[in-house]
Amino acid sequence: METHLSDFKQPNFWERNAIVLKLITIGILSLLLLIPSAMIQNLVIERSETRDNAVKDIYSKWGxxxxxxxxxxxxxxxxxxxxxxxxxxxxxxxxxxxxxxxxxxxxxxxxxxxxxxxxxxxxxxxxxxxxxxxxxxxxxxxxxxxxxxxxxxxxxxxxxxxxxxxxxxxxxxxxxxxxxxxxxxxxxxxxxxxxxxxxxxxxxxxxxxxxxxxxxxxxxxxxxxxxxxxxxxxxxxxxxxxxxxxxxxxxxxxxxxxxxxxxxxxxxxxxxxxxxxxxxxxxxxxxxxxxxxxxxxxxxxxxxxxxxxxxxxxxxxxxxxVDFYQKVYRSAKYALMFIALTFTAFFFIELVNKKRIHPIQYILVGISLVIFYTLLLSITEHMFFGWAYLIASGATIILITLFTASVLQSKGLAVLMGSLLSALYLFLFILLQMEDYALLIGSVGLFVILGIVMYVSRKVDWYDFRRKELK
Known part of the structure; x- marks a missing residue:
């Protein structure tokens, strides 16, 4: 049977640019999630000012x-x-x-x-x-x-x-x-x-x-x-x-x-x-x-x-x-890093394991990462910062891990995502505790993370535009 080139279906624009379009979508979602992150930073400032006013009132009556x-x-x-x-x-x-x-x-x-x-x-x-x-x-x-x-x-x-x-x-x-x-x-x-x-x-x-x-x-x-x-x-x-x-x-x-x-x-x-x-x-x-x-x-x-x-x-x-408001504010500065790295992990799961994740699911995961900071702020006003951080980060990790297991139908990938988030939150906690060396540790940490991403993506064929798993 003779086969003609015309028998092959030519990929359309969306198929040819599926990876690029997915990356653009993820980038836009990450930037949009900076809006609630900024609102949380303002909330930290507002709560701190409320604390300052209460303290001033005590001072005025004592000395x-x-x-x-x-x-x-x-x-x-x-x-x-x-x-x-x-x-x-x-x-x-x-x-x-x-x-x-x-x-x-x-x-x-x-x-x-x-x-x-x-x-x-x-x-x-x-x-x-x-x-x-x-x-x-x-x-x-x-x-x-x-x-x-x-x-x-x-x-x-x-x-x-x-x-x-x-x-x-x-x-x-x-x-x-x-x-x-x-x-x-x-x-x-x-x-x-x-x-x-x-x-x-x-x-x-x-x-x-x-x-x-x-x-x-x-x-x-x-x-x-x-x-x-x-x-x-x-x-x-x-x-x-x-x-x-x-x-x-x-x-x-x-x-x-x-x-x-x-x-x-x-x-x-x-x-x-x-x-x-x-x-x-x-x-x-x-x-x-x-x-x-x-x-x-x-x-x-x-x-x-x-x-x-x-x-x-x-x-x-x-x-x-401890001035916990200062630590919560500093932690909120890393919201973009957490969102970007988590979304990158999901993207590579899609790319390597041929799993499809809808943008709405990306948004839900991003919102859970942002809510971590409100949990941390509200809990640390009532208990020691270390315990508050453990509770807030643990709840966030468990939530995203269970969600990942449900969406991807894979316990292994869910465990991988949970391990990644655990490492990120541990890294952030170390940064908050070592203020004098935060720049050094943060720079080294980001360099290591970049190296891991480059290693994982080394065999990805970015010119394989016919992958239909990412439509």
Missing amino acids: EQQTISGPILNVPYRVFIKNKEGKVEESIDYLHFLPEQLKINGTLNPSVKYRGIYEAILYNGKLACTGSFIAPDLNGLKVNPESVMWNDAFFTIGVTDLRGIKEVIKFEVNGKQLIVNPGISIGGVFDSGLSIPVQSVDASFYQRPITFNFNLDINGSSRLNFWPLGKETIVNLSSPWTTPSFSGAFLPEPREVNEKGFKATWKVLELNRNFPQKWTGDQYSFQSANENQLAYDGNKAEVATSAQKSSFEFGVDLLMP
């Missing part, structure tokens, strides 16, 4: 993050200036003297308070402050000694949030107890704090060293900072909190952190900072730059653990061991 500064001795003096009309006008300016020695010994007693499912770190600090001033010296200040109003001098202590003060402060100078007033008197260098008038003293008071001591019982939230205003500043802190973060311009040395808490000592000298022991006017200010809020980066991504601090503040942050 904000505290920065302790001083004391500083402030002395008013008269300034005489000629105006445009040639008349002499009198005004008041202020001299400021910093202590020669400043030593602070303190303990922080932390506690965790809850507002619904959200928790905030609070502390009560008991600080014993001692030190001394040398006899005030006007040399180098270009001030007429006769214009100085010594009897109107006052001390100031900077305290960020006065609501946190729990006990009456007894401020003693040379053994004499002075009255402590709330607020900063005119001429002080702090925005918030306490003022202690020197009151009437004899002429010899400013001719010899001035010693002082006071105790401060104060409530605060998550962070306690200090300014090194002494010519030599020594701060000793201890606390049963086991996860401190020593922050600011200076680190403690020595320091000890163990399962019983931490002990830390800071020693800062005048030579370590860029402001002097005495000056006139408002040349320097020692305000805290801490913000009692959590901030997102330019992409509203990871939660920051703290705001920018002033140049010479130092102290300690009482950190929660």
Whole structure:
């Protein structure tokens, strides 16, 4: 029997381009699934902001993050200036003297308070402050000694949030107890704090060293900072909190952190900072730059653990061991990788094993991969992140594995898909735990995955356009 070329059915456009069209379809589906993925990332940010608002509300009723500064001795003096009309006008300016020695010994007693499912770190600090001033010296200040109003001098202590003060402060100078007033008197260098008038003293008071001591019982939230205003500043802190973060311009040395808490000592000298022991006017200010809020980066991504601090503040942050919102947000960034690799695995199953998978089935699998992140977010708000991750990933793997077994009618292929997903979720968990090496591990992992895909596809005849299994 004679056979003619016309007897062969010529493949149509769809048959000739079946593989390419399937890849385009998979690509479009992957990109469409980025929409719910982005919505989940926004949900993480929204939940984090809700947590921040709840924490701020707790802080406002207990005491904000505290920065302790001083004391500083402030002395008013008269300034005489000629105006445009040639008349002499009198005004008041202020001299400021910093202590020669400043030593602070303190303990922080932390506690965790809850507002619904959200928790905030609070502390009560008991600080014993001692030190001394040398006899005030006007040399180098270009001030007429006769214009100085010594009897109107006052001390100031900077305290960020006065609501946190729990006990009456007894401020003693040379053994004499002075009255402590709330607020900063005119001429002080702090925005918030306490003022202690020197009151009437004899002429010899400013001719010899001035010693002082006071105790401060104060409530605060998550962070306690200090300014090194002494010519030599020594701060000793201890606390049963086991996860401190020593922050600011200076680190403690020595320091000890163990399962019983931490002990830390800071020693800062005048030579370590860029402001002097005495000056006139408002040349320097020692305000805290801490913000009692959590901030997102330019992409509203990871939660920051703290705001920018002033140049010479130092102290300690009482950190929660894990910020799970940050980890959930980071995990959601890998949604496209999970979707693309899972869809690629299904595509090769179609190609190699001649199994047909409908685009609707691709969509269902993709949605289950996206729902993993909502499961992780909702569960981790109620339990440890590791357990939440195990539950959410396990449920997702089981769901997709059973679906694969039902669609492909093959236990072997279902086990293969389940193993692939298990490896991917394990890989993601390692990335989340090793933040410092995430880029390195992620790059190596993606390189290995690319190598596996290239190996699996090495024998695929991409020019075999007559495969009718992929119609």
